[in-house]
Amino acid sequence: xxxxxxxxxxxxxxxxxxxxxxxxxxxxxxxxxxxxxxxxxxxxxxxxxxxxxxxxxxxxxxxxxxxxxxxxxxxxxxxxxxxxxxxxxxxxxxxxxxxxxxxxxxxxxxxxxxxxxxxxxxxxxxxxxxxxxxxxxxxxxxxxxxxxxxxxxxxxxxxxxxxxxxxxxxxxxxxxxxxxxxxxxxxxxxxxxxxxxxxxxxxxxxxxxxxxxxxxxxxxxxxxxxxxxxxxxxxxxxxxxxxxxxxxxxxxxxxxxxxxxxxxxxxxxxxxxxxxxxxxxxxxxxxxxxxxxxxxxxxxxxxxxxxxxxxxxxxxxxxxxxxxxxxxxxxxxxxxxxxxxxxxxxxxx
Numbered sequence: 316x317x318x319x320x321x322x323x324x325x326x327x328x329x330x331x332x333x334x335x336x337x338x339x340x341x342x343x344x345x346x347x348x349x350x351x352x353x354x355x356x357x358x359x360x361x362x363x364x365x366x367x368x369x370x371x372x373x374x375x376x377x378x379x380x381x382x383x384x385x386x387x388x389x390x391x392x393x394x395x396x397x398x399x400x401x402x403x404x405x406x407x408x409x410x411x412x413x414x415x416x417x418x419x420x421x422x423x424x425x426x427x428x429x430x431x432x433x434x435x436x437x438x439x440x441x442x443x444x445x446x447x448x449x450x451x452x453x454x455x456x457x458x459x460x461x462x463x464x465x466x467x468x469x470x471x472x473x474x475x476x477x478x479x480x481x482x483x484x485x486x487x488x489x490x491x492x493x494x495x496x497x498x499x500x501x502x503x504x505x506x507x508x509x510x511x512x513x514x515x516x517x518x519x520x521x522x523x524x525x526x527x528x529x530x531x532x533x534x535x536x537x538x539x540x541x542x543x544x545x546x547x548x549x550x551x552x553x554x555x556x557x558x559x560x561x562x563x564x565x566x567x568x569x570x571x572x573x574x575x576x577x578x579x580x581x582x583x584x585x586x587x588x589x590x591x592x593x594x595x596x597x598x599x600x601x602x603x604x605x606x607x608x609x610x611x612x613x614x615x616x617x618x619x620x621x622x623x624x625x626x627x628x629x630x631x632x633x634x635x636x637x638x639x640x641x642x643x644x645x646x647x648x649x650x651x652x653x654x655x656x657x658x659x660x661x662x663x664x
Contacts, residue, residue, distance in 0.1 A: 328580065329512040332563040333378055335579030338586040339624065340371045342593050345444055346620040349601055351612055358613025360620075369533055369542045370555020373497040377556045379451060380458075380501025381508065387459040394459065396652040398452040404650045406449045408643070409591045410442045416595065440486050444594060448587075450490050454498045457491065466503055473499050478545050497552050508560055515564025522561045529558040582624070588631035588644050589624060596626020 347364045351357055386397060414421075414434050421430040441449035461469050473496040480492035501508070515522040533551060541547045563579070566572030582589060600622035604615045634640035 329563045331583035332579040334586045335583030347616040350616040360616040369551040373552030376494045376498045377501035380498040402448045589627040592627040593623040597623035
């Protein structure tokens, strides 16, 4: 077992790097999808999206599960505040903001009545890209409620759910069933992942060879179209998480990789602000690129992706540094079950 106090900064660092990569992939996914839908054509960035599909969301949820043990052992009042009230605040706030910006398009497409109904149902069925923070508390709740069960039983139920409960039409059930097994993998495999991060730094050659083998296997699965087969999806999701942990350990050991790591680290420590706000610069840039660009889907998707990330970070930095909208990113005292003397940033929760 890895001593949690040993190499503490390094352990935190690889988690930040992983968060940075996953949030970048999520933004890229939405940016590519929007551009290609508008242009009705695939560009050179589409293979990037396809290659990342088997591991993008599994890694997202595995990282979330890494520190779940601490959360599920807290008092119920603290648990509900840290998970349901915390993420609920940001979901309802940013869902409303995003809905306001998109309302004119919704009215034009669906009409005023259907648009109003769409907003109301978004409190029950998660809205757009914000579905992750809507569902995440339910992952923690499920883990807390099933905690008395032996680990093999928990995994068996998670795997069975992935086979049986991903097409109910109820997003909370569908996406909980789809990714919960990876959340468990992050939770129960915590010591393994931390040891792997250490090993990647110490055995660079073996790690690089492993990454090459994984990349070939992942690419083959995507090319053959086997990624949606449940057993394959589970295996490739877990292997993808292993590969990402390995990759983050390796890139910090080489000068060119350190520059990339610095970008991932910066993004990882701002993953929630990026996730919450990227829709706005993404939407604005997509409109501008579609109007003034050359129509190339690959270049357009790249520009929109980069603008979405940079724009979301800029929004966050301006709001926090100028203190003109900190409530957008920091939960205020009134939005807590128990008020604290000092307001804590979302990152601490």
